[in-house]
Amino acid sequence: MKKIIFLFVLAIVSLTVAQNGYAQNYKQPVPSIDAKGKITDAKGKHIGWITSEGIIKDATGVKVAHIDNSGNAVDAATGKNLGKASKNGTYLYHVKSGENDSLTVSVPMNGVCEVKDKNGKTVLLVHENYKQYGACAMHCLQMKNEHKDMKMK
Template identity: 85%
Template sequence: MKKLIFLFALAVVTLTATQNSYAQNYKMPVPSIDAKGKITDAKGKHIGWVTSDGIIKDAAGVKIAHIDNAGNALDAATGKNLGKASKNGTYLYHVNSGETDSLTISVPMNGICEVKDKDGKTVLSVHENYKQYGACALHCLQMKNEHKNMKMK
């Protein structure tokens, strides 16, 4: 009788643990830009804004960069070129080593696009309204928040 009760308890525990493991979120959280242009980091903290005309602001509302008509990301303080935001949402940026790197964007699914790095890892979830500027905005805000300098042309 004790063995039967033990086996029954073991079965209940095993089934409960199995069900709970399926309920876990398998995706790592990534930064996102919602339909209003609010940018949040992977932890859900508000780090800035992007407007539909390409103005990038930090969380305090201070303009840090903007995208001109040619798709160039320009520093708000100096006017120097930080990178290039293409029409399809691909963002080519410059780093201190002198090399360039890029972020690419997927086709919208249910109004949301994924921005991926050169290795194919998703680094940002962006509403389709901001797909042209999303990767640029995230990169500028992350560099500003980490107090890193970007190479400017």
């Protein structure tokens, strides 16, 4: 009788653990920008900041880039144009082949916008306060963290 009770309890515990395991990670983690402008990568590590004026800084506070009055992302070190941040939050950036690629931003839902690549994959969650510059900031910081040349054009 003790074996049957033990097996019954073991089966219930196994089923409970198995179902909880599936529920934990239903979405892949993505980088995000919170309401204060703090930028974190997909692992939750703080990688930089963005201000409401469009200044992009790395985690140590060093200015990486800024958005000028025309919506152009400008490299802080070289002064070169890195891309264009449109009014709706879409970010058009330049790649080495000379072609353009873009990131599009959804309308805010519960104060958060999804930034998607050309394939429709969500690559960033951004607070609506930083909708216009969020995709640009993430692109610049990823390039810096990967030690790639940010001058793409």
